[in-house]
Amino acid sequence: MQTSQSFGIHFTTRPDKAKDGKEPIYACVTVNRQRAYIALKQNVDPKNWDSGKGTAKGNKDEVKSINNYLEEVRLAIGSSYKELQLKRKMLSAKAVKDLYLGAEQEVYSMSRLFSYHNESSTTDLKWSTLKHYYVTQRYLIKFLNIQFNASDIYLHQLDYKFVKDFEVFLRNHKPKDHQKPLNNNGVMKHIIRLKKMVNLAHNLQWISNDPFATYKLKIQKVNREQLSEVELKAIEEKKFGIERLEMVRDMFVFCCYTGLSFVDVSNLEPEHIVTGADGDRWIRTCREKTLIPVIVPLLPKALTILDKYKDNERALYDGRVFPKISNQKVNSYLKEIADRCDILKNVTFHIARHTFATTVTLSNGVPIETVSKILGHTKITTTQIYAKVVERKLKEDMKMLQSKLSH
Structure with a gap:
């Protein structure tokens, strides 16, 4: 790999390492403003050293021998630089x-960090999370190409x-495709x-410095719709008369009364519906994202939808409660549903979970x-985000309180 780089070699001495009145000579290699020092097997009397030219001065045979050696070193270091260029390897001091x-x-x-992270994270991260790292890595490669x-x-x-x-x-x-430009939080x-990948490299001792030591993240608080x-x-209550819209509406409303996410309701199987000690039906499952057990009492409206799909052939074929459908199609159909119901909000499936937390x-x-x-x-502080937007309950x-105080 070849990049546009500046390259230079300069010889200098280290007075702090002087011994017997002589200072050791170092080669300072500079590539694109980055430096690396190489200790050489030569020492020189500081009186016989020209720091500006980086050479020994004088006519003595000893001085000439030093300069001849330095010239050989210069040629060897230059050859190393050219070898890296020819092999198209990354150039650095x-x-x-x-x-x-x-x-x-x-x-x-x-x-190499990308490869190690992706291989080692397959057991720690769900694909729904890991795939976002692949997107970040593609952005990083684009950035490297441009920068x-x-x-x-x-x-x-x-x-x-x-x-x-x-x-x-x-x-x-x-x-250049259909995607929107990234907002601040994106x-x-x-x-x-x-940062997480760099922390992994730091823990592996692949990197000694922390690029994020003084960097501050700028997360903007957003209201949950x-x-x-x-x-x-x-x-x-809307009658759509179109099967695909009816099904997506039912899945969406079901989650408004259960709090399940799209992936969790998509994976919901009949065996996840259990009868509790109280004789009522409950959902007993685990969140796909965190593997945390979830127990949800089924409210009457959720039960009505559940009974509606108990004999659905498509759902039964896949061993699921609801027929399979992609998240992309669901969100597309929800926009159509919102339009038919004169709802101006950007309705996505995740709003069902927010609606359960707040309105229901x-x-x-x-x-x-x-x-x-x-x-x-896992943290109640996550739930408290929803509590901030419940205006009706506050009123x-x-x-x-006003009624109690007035009496």
């Missing part, structure tokens, strides 16, 4: 130094400027994934601890 010294020390690159005219980079070259420049690249990137998600009671009722449960006095348990959240609580 350290790479030139290692080749000159014949060092076999392993040098780690970004592409460095390269497809790879050494990990020891990563610094604060690299991270900041990558952030600027993401903010200015304009996709950019930050890619930066967070890069949900349907109001009126909007939810409009979708529940918190707004009706269900304790936040209970809601957090049903949603399968009811204040009216009750």
